[in-house]
Amino acid sequence: MNTDMIQIQTEDFDLAAEYAALGKSHSTGAVVTFIGKVRDFNQGDNVSGLTLEHYPGMTEKSLAKILVEAETRWSIQGVKVIHRVGELALGDQIVFVGVASMHRGDAFQACEFIMDYLKTQAPFWKKEATEAGSHWVDARETDTTAADRWK
Numbered sequence: 442m443n444t445d446m447i448q449i450q451t452e453d454f455d456l457a458a459e460y461a462a463l464g465k466s467h468s469t470g471a472v473v474t475f476i477g478k479v480r481d482f483n484q485g486d487n488v489s490g491l492t493l494e495h496y497p498g499m500t501e502k503s504l505a506k507i508l509v510e511a512e513t514r515w516s517i518q519g520v521k522v523i524h525r526v527g528e529l530a531l532g533d534q535i536v537f538v539g540v541a542s543m544h545r546g547d548a549f550q551a552c553e554f555i556m557d558y559l560k561t562q563a564p565f566w567k568k569e570a571t572e573a574g575s576h577w578v579d580a581r582e583t584d585t586t587a588a589d590r591w592k
Contacts, residue, residue: 460474511540
C-alpha cells in the first residue's frame with residue numbers, strides 16, 4: 442500500500458487538486474469523492490465547533506487496513522483518504538474520500554464502503570462544542586448498521 446494514500450492532518454485540503462490527482466490516468470472512467478463537513482447540528486444539539494483527536498500510528502494503520510479491504514473487493518485504480526484533526530469550525534471540511542476506477546459501480550461502492558468503515562473502524566474521537574458545553578460524541582447505531590451491510 443502506498444502511504445501517500447492516507448493523510449491525517451490539521452490543514453485543509455483542496456478538492457480540485459485531489460480530484461485531478463485521482464483522475465489523471467486516461468483509463469480512469471470514474472472518480473467518486475466524498476467530503477464530510479462540520480455542520481451546525483447533531484442529534485438535537487446546536488453545534489458551534491468540533492475537535493477531532495486520534496492516536497498517531499494506530500489511526501494510519503487502521504485506515505490502511507480499510508483501504509486494502511476496499512482494494513480486494515472492487516477494481517480500484519486509485520484511492521485517497523484525508524482526515525483532519527484538531528479544532529474545526531462550522532463548515533470546515535473534515536474528511537475526503539476519493540476513489541478512481543475504470544467503472545462507476547466500483548468507484549461508488551468502494552467510496553461508500555470506505556466512508557462507512559471510517560465511521561465505525563477508524564480510531565478518531567470527536568468532541569462537539571454546543572450551547573450546553575462540550576461533549577464527546579458516541580458512535581451512532583446508524584453508522585454501525587451502514588457498515589454491517591458490507592459484511
